[in-house]
Amino acid sequence: MDEAEIIPGNVGSEISTMEPGTGSTNISVLSIPQAGCNNIGEFTCGYEENRGGTHPPPCTQMGPVVELRAQLRAQNDELRMALTHLLPLLAPLLILPTPVIPADRPPAPTLSLDTRYTVYLPGERVTLTCSAPEPERVSGYRFFSQEGQQDPSVVQHPNGGARLELTAEKGNAGTYTCAYWRQESNREISSRNSNSVSIPVTDTPAAPTLSLSPPRWLYLTGESVRLTCSPPRGDEAVTRFQFYKYRGSIISPDVLSNSGATNFKLKLEDSGSYTCLYWIHPSGREIPSVKSAPVSISVRDPPPAPTLSLDPEYTVYLPGERVTLTCSAPGSELDWRYRFFYQGQQDPSVVQPPNEGARLELTAEKGNAGTYTCAYWRQESYREISSRNSSSVSIPVTDPPPQPALSVDPPSGVVSEGIPLLITCTAPRNTGQQRFHFYKDRAELIPGDVGSEINATEPRTVSMNTSVLRIPLNSSNNTGEFSCGYEENVGGRWIPSPRSWAVTVTGNVTVSARSFLWVRELVVGGSFFLINGLIFLVSHCCF
Known part of the structure; x- marks a missing residue:
């Protein structure tokens, strides 16, 4: 050395x-x-x-x-x-030459994360900042990474600055420390290592499946659709769901429950592509999943409503009357099919006309009385495209008024000279407006008709339920078969009753059936006078 x-x-x-x-x-x-x-x-x-x-x-x-x-x-x-x-x-x-470090090393720096999560997702940006204590002189910084039980390794970063920017991924997950160094006496002096920070990285939750119910290529405005976001099987930690329209517009403002479904009625502006995602909450952080594959919703207005008409058109119908319903689609297209809808006392039901045509013929009866609508439709885009329903028409059915009673006055049929015979027509009930009619030999008698030499009272249109036919005693045309009937005003339509039983008047004042005793007495009396007259003539001429 x-x-x-x-x-x-x-x-x-x-x-x-x-x-x-x-x-x-x-x-x-x-x-x-x-x-x-x-x-x-x-x-x-x-x-x-x-x-x-x-x-x-x-x-x-x-x-x-x-x-x-x-x-x-x-x-x-x-x-x-x-x-x-x-x-x-x-x-x-x-x-990487290891500098020889003296025993009195500079104090350790502080290592921090700009965004601290308990777990990170691949692709997220992470910035580590190494801060030397004041007033230490610093020439550069080093960052060290350790994964698991492996030895720490130096992380290369530009310019040796105090900030290390990472993109989180499985390959750089682990524990990080840092140190700073300076040049002194032509040699490098390094600080003690900083505190450690952990960057765990987990996979993004797998994408859910977005489905439509009912599934269709084409929807009509006003129809309801249900979007269901289903996470992969086995993912039990779902905290919430969210639905997105194309370009990221959130369509559900509320956090939904674990059912992951939303319903809404479609409008034209609802056309577009939709996706969904869900969140999980591992290790104290809420993490969104990958977005689902998009599904498309195409919405358009249904064809305009047709016109439904009745022939004949009454406010009320009688049992047995024929009525025809005609459904008329607007425009000139001819490939439409038609269906009629009936609403009686129970739920609506479909009434199919023959060959799915535009006309429905009915025989009015109590069983088919009710409200009717119609629509036209055809197959398009793998589904049935139906128009809006027409305005409704009503077919009320009522029974005719009951049969009236015909009576004579006086009941014996015997009238004094100069006193007319009165025939009275009585309706069995008072239901409001009524009109009476009298018939002679099955032809109607017009009130005030002088030619008939019979005068009937004006049929009443008030609440009274009787009308009287007056037969003058000196009339030469007052014999024949008489009957009567009446009409009731039901919803603006006059409904006729059945005719009464007929009464036959013979001679001047002879009435069959009810005047039989009076006629018999007349015959007996006439025979008496006739026999006495013959006896008188024979005795006068011969003697």
Whole structure:
């Protein structure tokens, strides 16, 4: 050392060497247990060979220890083989020379992270800052990385500055320390190592699967769709989900539950591509997953509503009446199919017309009374495209009014001279507006018709439920078959009742059935006068 030989076991030098071998071993090692003020300098070595009891002059290798690249030119094969194995082990010393450090090293710096996480994801940027204490003079910084049980290694960084920027990845995960150094007396003096910081790196959670329900190529405005975000099986640590529209627009402002699903009614502006992701919470940090593969939603307006009409169009229908519903699509396209919807007392049901045409013919009855709508449709984009429903039409069905009763006054059918015969038509109920009609020989009698010589009272349109037919006694045209009927106003439509039973009037004042006793008495009385008259004529002429 500095041209002076180092004596083995010299404690004062704070350096000890192994005893030079006296056998066939051709290597000797100088051990430096701790850096100190007495072990700084230039080191050389040499060796002697014992040839017949004499020691030739030693062979001395000049140069510092870091120049071990110089080959010892030993003459025996064992020395050459040993150097062949030794040089690869000493190669790192040739690349990164270790400065000899005095015992009074500068104090340790502080190592910090700009963003401290309990775990990092691949690709995240991490900055380590090494801060020397004031007022230490610093020429440069070194950072050291240690992964697992491996020895620390120096991390190369530009300019030897105080900041080390990393991109987190599995290959650089581990524990980091740092130190600073300065040049002093033509040599490098290094500080103690800083505190350690850990940079664990974990994989980003795998992408979930985003699905649509119902799955379709094309959706119509107003339809509902359900988006479901499903993480990979076995990932139980999910904390929340989020859905994104193309270009990153968040469509669900609230944090969703573990169901990972959201429902919404579609509008035209909902067309686009959607993705989703989920978060997990390992080691105290919430970590987002990779985004799912996108799914596409295409939305358009349904075809405009058709027009539904009735023929005939009544406010109310009678059982047995025929009614035709016609569904008319706008425009000139002819390849549409049609369906009708019926809503009675229960849930709506579909009524299919023959050949899915635009006309539906019904026979009105209580069982099909209700509200009807219609729509037109066709197959497009692997689904059924249906128009909006038409406005509804109503088909109420009611029974006709009950049959009226026809009566004569007086009930005996016997009338005094000059007193007319009255025939009365009575409806069995008072339901509001009613109109009465009288018929003679099945032809309607018009009120006030002088030619018929019969005068009927004006049919009433108020709440009274009777009407009277007056037959003058001196009328020469008052015989025949009489009946009556009436109409009720139901929702603006006049509904006719069945006709009453007929009453037959014969002669001037003869009424069959109900006037039978009065006619019999008339015949008997007439016969009496006729017989007495004949007797009177015979007795007068002959005697």
